[in-house]
Amino acid sequence: MHVELIKNIFSVGYVDWNVRDFHSYETTRGATYNAYLIKDQKTALIDTVKAPFAKDLLENIGSVIDPAKVDYVVCNHAEPDHAGALAQVLKALPNAALVCNAKCDATLSRFFDTSGWKKEIVETGDQISLGKRTLQFIGTPMVHWPESMFTYVPEDKLLFSMDAFGQHYSTSQKFDDEVSLETAVFEAKTYYANIITPYGRNVSLTMEKVKYLDIKIIAPSHGIVWRTHTQKIIDLYSNWVVCRAQPKVLVLYDSMWGSTEKMAQTILEGASVPGIEAHLIHVRRSSLTQIATEVLDAAAIVCGSSTLNRGLMPAMGSVLTYLRGLRPMNKIGFAFGSYGWSKGGIEEVERYLKETGWDILHEPIMTQYSPAPDVLEECKEAGKKLAERVLGA
């Protein structure tokens, strides 16, 4: 099956309705691996799919054109969800040359034996004429891997943006104006928060680089194509690259016997003032994916853990390890929690927050076994001060 998106440009990728775990990313709405076929005097395939769906991709291509007539296979990104099917695809398209940059070639050669492949190595500024349409290549290092690249078609003002602007969102529809915009934006935000956040600086540099391009349509390698709300998603990205904060406070916690939970609830109570959106999140009842998405545009994140075996609770360790890798910037917070006969957990939480690069507002709030009224008063006051700081910022 294929869908003609614009005259002679076809969507031939795969809709993975049932995937729910994408290397720890909880894909509640499934995912798509988009591939696009441009039919012209020369025909080009833009990206492929995950290896198990190579057959589906080839069937889709075959429903548009004789596979022997495909001249180019452009690889914008070497990650296996887009390049995994390359070996099978190139074998089935006997006359096609792989088009990619030198870094991509080097990366692909770690995944495949590429020695028999026909290749055309391109770099930023190079272009290939297909006839009526042109493919222009723009290197976009670390958006999202070192070899990442955009392919631009000036005749349609169309940008094949690889992972950038993507969403894990399986639908039968192909365009932003055919689905709920709220859902598409939510999934784009979730995708950004969980995949792109560490590369904000490189996304900014790339957006500067492509500013001179007239972009009407953005066709990412996951999810729907932006054609009506293109400027909206570009504007949202310019907020996300700096993790621009809403007046939002998150209280993340895990608790053994309710002491840390009581402290968390009291901090939340203190922070719940007009103008502040405050959330209480038990880390064992929420996914890493949801937490990272909430963190992206939060101003303050406080993290609490009971002390277990002289360390922090394992689920909190998992959340903080994940966030430390994502490095969302411009956040403030502090650590809190409880301990019994030995300390350790709360200090570990604080260490993580520092390593993530967040501003620590004050010393951790700690209590032994169960919070006495004075500790709860301290929690409430800390919540209130946090809210004031967020509103004043």
Added chain:
Amino acid sequence: MKKYVCDVCGWEYDPEKGDPDNGIKPGTAFEDLPDDYICPECGAGKESFSVV
């Protein structure tokens, strides 16, 4: 002292500024960085850098 750029992500090491967040004082030449120095932006090793 020469500036170096990370070939993976494009981050630039400026010896005049050093990398204070990672314990490298201003005025440290790239050649004098420890062997296990990594790019603060993407984590690539010292061998991934080249002279600007």
